[in-house]
Amino acid sequence: MIIVQLIGKVQPEFWARALNSMAIKEVDVIVVGAGFGGLRALHALRQQGKKVQVIEASEDVGGVWHHNGYPGARCDVESYDYSYSFSPELEQQWVWSERYATQPEILRYIRHVVERFDMRKDIRFNCRMERAQYDAQGGRWAVACSDGSLWSAHYLVLAVGQLSSPKTPSLPGQDKFGGQIIHSALWPKEPVSFAGKRVAIIGTGSSGMQMTPVIARQAAHLTVFQRTPNYSVPAANAPVSPEEDRQVKANYRQRREQAWNSPTGLGFLPGKKSALEASPQERAEVYEAAWSRLGYGFALTYFDILLNKEANDTAAEFIRQKIASVIEKPQLREKLVPRDHAFAARRPSVDDGYFQAFNRDNVQLVDVRETPIVELTASGIRTQTEEHHLDTIIFATGFDAFTGSLLKPEIIGREGLTLKQKWAAGPVTHLGVGTAGFPNLFVLVGPGSPSLLSNVMVSIEEQSDWFAQMIHFMDLHGVREVEVTQAAEQAWVAHVNARAQETLYLTADSYYNGAEVAGKPRVFMPYTGGVRGYRRLLRKCADHGYEGFAMRDQPLDSGGQILNSGAGVADVAPRDFAAVLVGDADGVQR
Numbered sequence: 001m002i003i004v005q006l007i008g009k010v011q012p013e014f015w016a017r018a019l020n021s022m023a024i025k026e027v028d029v030i031v032v033g034a035g036f037g038g039l040r041a042l043h044a045l046r047q048q049g050k051k052v053q054v055i056e057a058s059e060d061v062g063g064v065w066h067h068n069g070y071p072g073a074r075c076d077v078e079s080y081d082y083s084y085s086f087s088p089e090l091e092q093q094w095v096w097s098e099r100y101a102t103q104p105e106i107l108r109y110i111r112h113v114v115e116r117f118d119m120r121k122d123i124r125f126n127c128r129m130e131r132a133q134y135d136a137q138g139g140r141w142a143v144a145c146s147d148g149s150l151w152s153a154h155y156l157v158l159a160v161g162q163l164s165s166p167k168t169p170s171l172p173g174q175d176k177f178g179g180q181i182i183h184s185a186l187w188p189k190e191p192v193s194f195a196g197k198r199v200a201i202i203g204t205g206s207s208g209m210q211m212t213p214v215i216a217r218q219a220a221h222l223t224v225f226q227r228t229p230n231y232s233v234p235a236a237n238a239p240v241s242p243e244e245d246r247q248v249k250a251n252y253r254q255r256r257e258q259a260w261n262s263p264t265g266l267g268f269l270p271g272k273k274s275a276l277e278a279s280p281q282e283r284a285e286v287y288e289a290a291w292s293r294l295g296y297g298f299a300l301t302y303f304d305i306l307l308n309k310e311a312n313d314t315a316a317e318f319i320r321q322k323i324a325s326v327i328e329k330p331q332l333r334e335k336l337v338p339r340d341h342a343f344a345a346r347r348p349s350v351d352d353g354y355f356q357a358f359n360r361d362n363v364q365l366v367d368v369r370e371t372p373i374v375e376l377t378a379s380g381i382r383t384q385t386e387e388h389h390l391d392t393i394i395f396a397t398g399f400d401a402f403t404g405s406l407l408k409p410e411i412i413g414r415e416g417l418t419l420k421q422k423w424a425a426g427p428v429t430h431l432g433v434g435t436a437g438f439p440n441l442f443v444l445v446g447p448g449s450p451s452l453l454s455n456v457m458v459s460i461e462e463q464s465d466w467f468a469q470m471i472h473f474m475d476l477h478g479v480r481e482v483e484v485t486q487a488a489e490q491a492w493v494a495h496v497n498a499r500a501q502e503t504l505y506l507t508a509d510s511y512y513n514g515a516e517v518a519g520k521p522r523v524f525m526p527y528t529g530g531v532r533g534y535r536r537l538l539r540k541c542a543d544h545g546y547e548g549f550a551m552r553d554q555p556l557d558s559g560g561q562i563l564n565s566g567a568g569v570a571d572v573a574p575r576d577f578a579a580v581l582v583g584d585a586d587g588v589q590r
């Protein structure tokens, strides 16, 4: 049936090659991606006794943490929170060396988890999913991969990451440059030396800001090409002392509970007060205390920093003064201090000496809005005013966020509709986990879920367990096919938009709303209702028999009947964002 489906509807040379080279392998679930998300999905699905095959395009585990090996790369979520919670033994035995772990340490952790839970045997490396097609009569996904392997699975889980499709601008003359070009998210595995080199970094988001001070210390000369000045708060990184480790581990469950019940999954509860209710002196004290201690939690010092422009201005001005105070050259201060958007309306960075790096004699800033890049030459970058001679150019230019990696493979649902066609005007999901017309397909931390507005580890674990429980429920009730209803996804998209409109996120161009890629639909993608609120909605959906998902005893095309009240629309009436910020997404006001 599957072969007929594949050959009948899609007849690329690829399928012929795949079919010739290998037999179709049958599994219960294909999970695409062996980063934190895919590995956690593997664990959750194994717990349900499922035969799972993880397929991974690269040669090892880790996802973005495998690829983003640039100097200075580290997480801006505290190590104890950016880690799996499913195994108390793992929690107790793993020792983090720093409050914010470096990329190598995170990768060591991932590899440890993979070995400890014997995951490697279920992962196929150097295997990129190129095409997946739903067999509407058989109710299974047929998956074809770059290595010629062909799979049939009841369920398809896309754990491909939201920031995993690197974006490189195409500048004139890019092929002429004689030196080395590196993208921050495709960092070479062999060591890159900057000693004695003239280096350029293009892009001043989190990646550019993290690598700048480190490369500045190594290179002969560093030129940073900035388009938009970014807000940043100090990382407040420190080694973890044995006493701190003991304390965290003595109360780890409590710490997890706090993270799960906080708006961002970072454990911080927002201040109960409006920034505008506080006196200037009180605000200054609160901001000062948060500045050196909270990292990204700075944005939650008052509950309305992301809701009200006037409130936001108080935080933004504090940060501007802090940034300006460490930059010695007045003309650089003007260029580096962010003024054109509200604080945290785009993703701010958490840095360790970024602005101070510009006090060094070997570091130069080029504002590309003032002096745009004209071309790359054989020996460097030529702007409208000068040529910068370079040995190495680093693109820290970010990603095609949220949908980039989801839309790369050809994913074909009912009646030949591709995911790309379905999402041509922007991604449409119910709860960020599934989309109508694509049965038995789950997206991990997809558009419409808190994803990049949360500690993604919390979201990954929440959704992985939720899918696994849904599959268990389906097994118990003889369900063969599950599919988001159109009514449910329309209601969810309206809800996501309504919630976003309560915030300042829509006031800025950012990768949250597709502005990072020319021609990409301008749609706000993450869910702003908070981790705790989202968690409650997932539970409510399950408690109501998976409301918004049609569950059928057989595939629809084989005459399947709906077993639950699938047509129901989740009750997601927009509510006061401030209520969500203190964790009451289900309508309880503060």
Ligand code: N01
Pocket: 074, 075, 076, 077, 163, 169, 184, 202, 203, 204, 205, 206, 207, 208, 209, 210, 225, 226, 227, 228, 347, 350, 368, 396, 397, 398, 399, 452, 511, 516
């Ligand atoms: O990417 P970005 P990133 N010419 O999209 C500029 C996570 N992360 O890799 O702002 C010149 O933020 C672009 O300019 P503009 C985190 O979620 C986390 O830095 O579009 N410049 C911008 O300055 C983060 O948000 C950690 O005007 C160009 C930069 O490139 C996300 O990953 C560390 C350009 C891209 O910034 C992405 O971060 C690293 C062009 N043609 C990343 N095109 C931590 O955990 C783009 N830019 C700390």
